Amino acid sequence: MNEFVQEIQARFEVLWSNPQRPDLMQIGVRQVNALPLLTWLKSNTGYFILNHFSAVDWIEDGEFQLTYLLTDYAARRSLMVCVRIDRAAPTAESVHHLWPEAVTYEQEMFEMFGISFPGSPRQGVDLLLEGWEDIPPMRRDFDTAAFAEEAFGFRPGRTHTNPRDRVAIAFGQKGFLHDH
Amino acid sequence: MGVEEKGKVPLLPSGVPVGSKPHATDSTLFAQGRPKPLSLDESVAFIKNWFRAQSLNVMAYGTGCGSIELGPLGTSRFDMERFGITGGPTPRQSSVLIISGYLSVKTLKRVIRSYEQMPNPRWVVALGSCTINGGMYWDSYSTIKILDQYLPVDVYVNGCMPRPEALIAGFKDLMDMIKRGEANGYIEYQNNLDWYRANQRKVIKDWNLPEYSW
Numbered sequence: 105m106n107e108f109v110q111e112i113q114a115r116f117e118v119l120w121s122n123p124q125r126p127d128l129m130q131i132g133v134r135q136v137n138a139l140p141l142l143t144w145l146k147s148n149t150g151y152f153i154l155n156h157f158s159a160v161d162w163i164e165d166g167e168f169q170l171t172y173l174l175t176d177y178a179a180r181r182s183l184m185v186c187v188r189i190d191r192a193a194p195t196a197e198s199v200h201h202l203w204p205e206a207v208t209y210e211q212e213m214f215e216m217f218g219i220s221f222p223g224s225p226r227q228g229v230d231l232l233l234e235g236w237e238d239i240p241p242m243r244r245d246f247d248t249a250a251f252a253e254e255a256f257g258f259r260p261g262r263t264h265t266n267p268r269d270r271v272a273i274a275f276g277q278k279g280f281l282h283d284h
Numbered sequence: 285m286g287v288e289e290k291g292k293v294p295l296l297p298s299g300v301p302v303g304s305k306p307h308a309t310d311s312t313l314f315a316q317g318r319p320k321p322l323s324l325d326e327s328v329a330f331i332k333n334w335f336r337a338q339s340l341n342v343m344a345y346g347t348g349c350g351s352i353e354l355g356p357l358g359t360s361r362f363d364m365e366r367f368g369i370t371g372g373p374t375p376r377q378s379s380v381l382i383i384s385g386y387l388s389v390k391t392l393k394r395v396i397r398s399y400e401q402m403p404n405p406r407w408v409v410a411l412g413s414c415t416i417n418g419g420m421y422w423d424s425y426s427t428i429k430i431l432d433q434y435l436p437v438d439v440y441v442n443g444c445m446p447r448p449e450a451l452i453a454g455f456k457d458l459m460d461m462i463k464r465g466e467a468n469g470y471i472e473y474q475n476n477l478d479w480y481r482a483n484q485r486k487v488i489k490d491w492n493l494p495e496y497s498w
Contacts, residue, residue, distance in 0.1 A: 230490075232388070232390055232426065233389075233390070233426060234389070234390050234393070234488075234489070234490050235488065235489030235490030235491075236489070237489055238425075241425040241426070246425070248423050248424070248425050249423040251425050252418075252422065252423045252424060252425060252427075252429070255425075255486075255487060256418070256427075256428050256429040256430070256487065257429065257430060257433075258417070258418075258422075258429065259416070259417040259418075259429065259430045261417065
């Protein structure tokens with residue numbers, strides 16, 4: 105697939121490329137090149153199916169990574185296009201005009217990461233989290249366990265989880281079985 | 285040669301020798317004690333509970349992964365209809381609500397609405413460890429952990445996932461409780477509606493349900 109990356113490189117700037125498998129290539133491009141590249145891939149190559157579209161929170165770099173997984177079913181190959189966007193003001197261009205199925209992905213990413221896709225339908229419409237008031241839960245600075253404890257509480261119950269402790273409580277410190 | 289020892293009479297399991305005539309002190313053959321008159325209310329309640337226990341209609345609603353167990357339970361392998369348990373297509377035609385597994389806050393709102401639409405008497409069977417203490421979703425941001433704060437649960441069936449046999453055992457417990465008149469979660473829900481509403485409103489932030497979903 106390296107020839108194909110060369111072909112992309114001739115048109116758009118490829119920051120890095122990583123052949124993960126013989127049939128899966130990962131490339132990174134700038135955000136300004138993302139939509140032209142995806143449009144070119146969809147119109148001129150076999151990679152016209154958007155298999156998956158998701159985000160990764162790189163909190164150390166202060167960036168979100170958008171990952172578009174495009175598949176060429178005729179050649180049985182996939183191309184993963186990675187785009188870094190600013191974490192402080194996460195806004196990306198919508199691709200719903202290329203792939204209508206991206207609408208749900210973009211709706212979900214707005215809800216789970218707070219990434220907005222201006223112009224995409226159903227932006228801000230609740231998908232799973234109705235009436236969510238906290239920061240988006242898939243961001244890594246969201247403390248899930250603390251939120252769950254505060255919101256839903258724990259059922260009081262046994263405090264010990266080690267089976268050895270249970271044996272000690274039931275049969276004395278020496279234990280039921282001989283402890284060598 | 286299998287010949288009985290002369291003079292020794294075999295005994296029945298109750299300890300009575302074979303062939304002996306029933307005697308008035310034989311506790312296995314005669315009721316003990318004196319007749320206790322039942323009031324009309326008690327008689328009606330006994331008959332009512334008996335009939336209710338024999339015809340449970342389970343609402344066709346699965347909230348989580350546990351609903352995968354309801355398929356084999358309803359079909360020929362584990363055939364729940366031999367216990368008088370059958371399906372109910374809508375809340376109005378159902379008497380048992382199975383909370384099958386994890387329950388997200390979004391689903392909780394629908395469950396509350398469905399539960400309140402069910403006619404009395406109605407019962408809740410909670411399935412799986414997620415409904416008891418959160419299970420593997422103990423740190424989830426969208427899954428409630430203690431179901432009986434939001435709905436009155438009559439029977440918990442633990443496991444992750446419980447097998448259909450466990451669910452049948454839970455139904456058997458529920459039927460016994462109904463016959464004894466102990467499965468009164470729906471009365472508790474009506475009497476403590478304010479407490480349940482406060483808990484429900486605490487997790488459902490965009491509360492847009494009516495005062496009561498008749």
